[in-house]
Amino acid sequence: MDFEFSEQQRMVRDMVRAFAADRLRPGAAARDERGEFPADIFRELGELGLLGMMTPEAYGGAGMDALSYLLAVEEIARADASVAVGVSVTNSVCQWPIARFGSDELKARVLPPLARGEVLGGIMLTEPAAGSDLAALRTTYRRDRDRFLLSGSKAWITGASVGAIFVVLATKDPSLRARGISAFVLDARQPGVVVHPPEKKMGLRSSVTAAVTLEDAEVPAANLLGSEGEGMKIALATLDHSRLGIAAQALGIAQAALDEAMTYAKQRQQFGKAIIEHQAVGFRLADMDAELEAARWLTYRAAWLSERAGKLSRTSAQAKLVASEMANRVVAHAVQVHGGYGFSREFAVERLYRDARVTTIYEGTSEVQRMVIARALRDLETTAPM
Ligand SMILES: Cc1cc2nc3c(=O)[nH]c(=O)nc-3n(C[C@H](O)[C@H](O)[C@H](O)COP(=O)(O)OP(=O)(O)OC[C@H]3O[C@@H](n4cnc5c(N)ncnc54)[C@H](O)[C@@H]3O)c2cc1C
Incomplete structure (x- = not known):
């Protein structure tokens, strides 16, 4: 067993940590307040090679391993979780399935501008009546x-x-449920794609989230991922990988909350001493530290496993479930450590508390992660390590 980071992993983490401290953390609160998407920061992230991290070098990406990518997402989320979700989405739910399931021609055409960060990517799975139950989606496709x-x-x-570029799931007949669904690569810069005003969100306020209507949106036949009818399989394989990015985002938010709580608890005096000296506060910080460390190593191990053959579903669902639930507990503790000041927008923990909330919801709710794990357990006799 080897818990050492590789040279590359350490380099990526240190580089992103320095960039985040210099360029992301200082403006994070103001961007949140204004609900402003930082296009300039995404340009810089692209120049640093952070928007196509796992995409093969042959297609303009950095060709890095999953853990290097997760370390980058974690460090970005520690400074600004809104930026982290954008980085996660273009890297994982968009480029990963294209690199994995696209034809060589499709990859050569769409991946280089995405990997260089010249355009951003995303995924369109969810619908008003199809969230956790993705097979209920009603967006249709027809061949012309x-x-x-x-x-x-x-x-x-x-x-x-x-x-600009989105992986989209659509069905040829909703009554076929999962069997009718295919995955496409859609260029959203066309009249058939209508983007509605941004949602007014509790957190991640400088990340743009909106409903989209597709009105005979055109997709070249060559932009089909895999074969017709394989859309659900492609989406589930993608989510097995991309969920680790949300786990890493949760780790970064929790780390920021613990950092803030430790600093505050050392400096705030009550009853004649720093509050960290009161055992109840010290123990609270100890629980935060221990839980964060446990979730972190579960996530890193899942990243390591994702590079090897075998099914990833249970491991990635465990990491996403544990890291996101942990992050929500840790941010709540961090607010408590701050007392009344934790309820003020003047202190970073207020934003961290709001930003953590969605991590147990998107890319599969905690209940969905438990469904994935429980399904895997049905096929196992023991979970003892081999
Ligand atoms: C900020 C944000 C960004 C997002 N970005 C994207 C994106 O880029 N692309 C995209 O496609 N989607 C995106 N989503 C959508 C997100 O993935 C869904 O919100 C999520 O999958 C849950 O779906 P839902 O909201 O329809 O909830 P529902 O599925 O309606 O669930 C409601 C509740 O019921 C529970 N539930 C449902 N079924 C079961 C069951 N069988 N057993 C037990 N409990 C169950 C759920 O766990 C949840 O608690 C985003 C969401 C948010 C909030």
């Missing part, structure tokens, strides 16, 4: 000579108004 035409309503699409 050398193209597909997609029509329907998508909900909660991260990057909707700022992204």
Whole structure:
């Protein structure tokens, strides 16, 4: 067993940590307040090679391993979780399935501008009546000579108004449920894609999220991922990988909350001493530290496993479940340590508390992660390590 980071992993983490401290943390509170998407920061992230981290070098990406990518997302989320979700989405739910399931021609055409950060990517799975139950989606597609035409309503699409390339799930017949669903690569810069005004969100306020209507949106036939009818399989394989990015986002938010709580508890005096000296506060910080460390190593191990053969579903669901639930407990503790000041927008923990909330919801709720794990347990006799 080897718990050492590789040279590359350490380099990525240190580089992103320095960039985050210099360029992300200082403006995070103001961007949250204004609900402003930082296009300039995404340009810089692209120049640093952070928007195509796992995409093969042959297609303009950095060709890095999953853990290097997660370390970058974690460090970014520690400074600004809104930026972290944008980084996660273009890297994982968009480029990963294209690199994995696209034809060589499709990859050569769409991946380089995404990987270089010249355009941003995302995914359109969710619909008003199809969230956890993705097989209930109603966006339809029909073939028209050398193209597909997609029509329907998508909900909660991260990057909707700022992204160009989206992986989209649509069905040829909703009554077929999962069997009818295919995955397409859609260029959203066309009249058939109508982006609605951004959602007014509790957290991640400088990330854009919006509903999208597809009105005979055109997709070249060559932009089909895999074969027709494989959309659900592609989406589930993608989520097995991309969930680790949300786990890393949760780790970063929790780390920031613990950092803030430790600093505050050392400096705030009550009853004649720093509050960290009161055992109840010290123990609270100890629980935060221990839980964060446990979730972190579960997530890192899942990243390591994702590079090897075998099914990832249970491991990635465990990491996402544990890290996101942990982050919500840790941010709540951090607010408590701050007392009344934790309830004020003047202190970073207030934003961290709001930003953590969605991590147990998107890319599969905690209940969905438990369903994935429970399904895997049905096929196992023991979970003892081999
Ligand atoms: C900020 C944000 C960004 C997002 N970005 C994207 C994006 O880029 N692309 C995209 O496609 N989607 C995106 N989503 C959508 C997100 O993935 C969904 O919100 C999520 O999958 C849950 O779906 P839902 O909201 O329809 O909830 P529902 O599925 O309606 O669930 C409601 C509640 O019921 C529970 N539930 C449902 N079924 C079961 C069951 N069988 N057993 C037990 N409990 C159950 C759920 O766990 C949840 O608590 C985003 C959402 C948010 C909030």
